[in-house]
Amino acid sequence: MNIKLLVLDVDGTIAGASNQVSQPVKKAIQAAQAKGIKVAIATGRMYHSALRFHRDIGSELPLIAYNGAWIQNPLTQERHYHQPVPSSLAVELFDYLQQPSWKPHLSLHFYLDDQLYVGQIHADTQEYARRSGVKITVVEDVRAMIAQQAPTKILAMGGNTQIIQKLLGNLTQKYPDNQLYLTQSTTTFFEATHPQATKGTALCYLTEKLLGLQASQVMAIGDNFNDLTMLTYSGLPIAMGDAPQEVQASARWVAPGVEADGVASAIEKFLL
Numbered sequence: 001m002n003i004k005l006l007v008l009d010v011d012g013t014i015a016g017a018s019n020q021v022s023q024p025v026k027k028a029i030q031a032a033q034a035k036g037i038k039v040a041i042a043t044g045r046m047y048h049s050a051l052r053f054h055r056d057i058g059s060e061l062p063l064i065a066y067n068g069a070w071i072q073n074p075l076t077q078e079r080h081y082h083q084p085v086p087s088s089l090a091v092e093l094f095d096y097l098q099q100p101s102w103k104p105h106l107s108l109h110f111y112l113d114d115q116l117y118v119g120q121i122h123a124d125t126q127e128y129a130r131r132s133g134v135k136i137t138v139v140e141d142v143r144a145m146i147a148q149q150a151p152t153k154i155l156a157m158g159g160n161t162q163i164i165q166k167l168l169g170n171l172t173q174k175y176p177d178n179q180l181y182l183t184q185s186t187t188t189f190f191e192a193t194h195p196q197a198t199k200g201t202a203l204c205y206l207t208e209k210l211l212g213l214q215a216s217q218v219m220a221i222g223d224n225f226n227d228l229t230m231l232t233y234s235g236l237p238i239a240m241g242d243a244p245q246e247v248q249a250s251a252r253w254v255a256p257g258v259e260a261d262g263v264a265s266a267i268e269k270f271l272l
Helices: 023-034 047-056 087-097 123-132 142-148 161-174 199-210 225-233 245-249 262-270
Strands: 005-008 038-041 063-065 070-072 079-082 107-112 115-118 136-138 153-157 181-183 189-193 218-222 236-239
Touching (some): 005 023, 005 199, 023 038, 038 047, 047 063, 070 199, 079 199, 087 107, 087 142, 087 153, 087 161, 107 123, 107 142, 161 181, 199 218, 199 225, 236 262
Parallel strands (some): 115 136, 218 236
Antiparallel strands (some): 107 115, 181 189
C-alpha cells in the first residue's frame, strides 16, 4: 500500500496510563516521518489539551480535536473547520440530562471557544482537568450560556458504565445521525457533537481537501468507538489490542495494547 498519511488517536493509542508518548512510539513515528509519511493527531480532547501530543510526535499538520468538530493548524493558528452543536439541540440535551433519573449520576462538561465550562465541579471533573491539563470555569447558568453560543462538544461523565450505556442507547433513539453524533471514547464518557463532527468526516477533510490525498493512502490507529468513523474511512485501519470487539472488528489488523507500544508495532509492520 502507498501510505502517505498516518493518523493517530491519543488516549488509549499513543498515550496510556502515564499520559505520555513512550520513547518506542516516538521513535517509530520519527522513522515513518523520515520515509516521507505525514503524521496527524485525531482526538476527542480539546484542541489545547492535545497540543503537547502534536508537538511530541513532531507533526506539521493541522490537528483534529473534539472528535472531529475542530481542525486547526498549530503552526499557523489557522482554524480550518469548526462544527459546533446547534444551540437549540444543546439546550434540549442539557434539559434531558438535568432530569432526576440522570442528573445525580453525571458530571456535565460544555466546551466553548476551546474552554471547559461546568455548572459545578465534581471529583471526576477535577481528575479530568488534571489529566487534560486544562482549566475549569464554573458558570452559574449553563443553560443560558449554551442558548447564546453553540458549544463545540458536550460530555457527560459517569462512574457507572451501565448508566452511560443506557444514556447512549436512549439518546441514540431520540436523535438520529443527521441531528447529533453520539459516541464514547471511554466506557464512562458520553459525548455529543454536530453530526458532521466525527473523526471520519474530519479525516476526509484533512486527507482530500487539505492534503489532496485519497483514503487508500491513509493508515489510522484508534482504540474506541469514537475512532470507528476514521477507521472505516482509512485504507489501512488498525485497532489497539485494548479496543472493544466492535472496534477491533472494523480493523485490518489489531495491534498490541497501548502499554505494549502497539502503535510502534503497527508502524514497524506496515510502514517500515
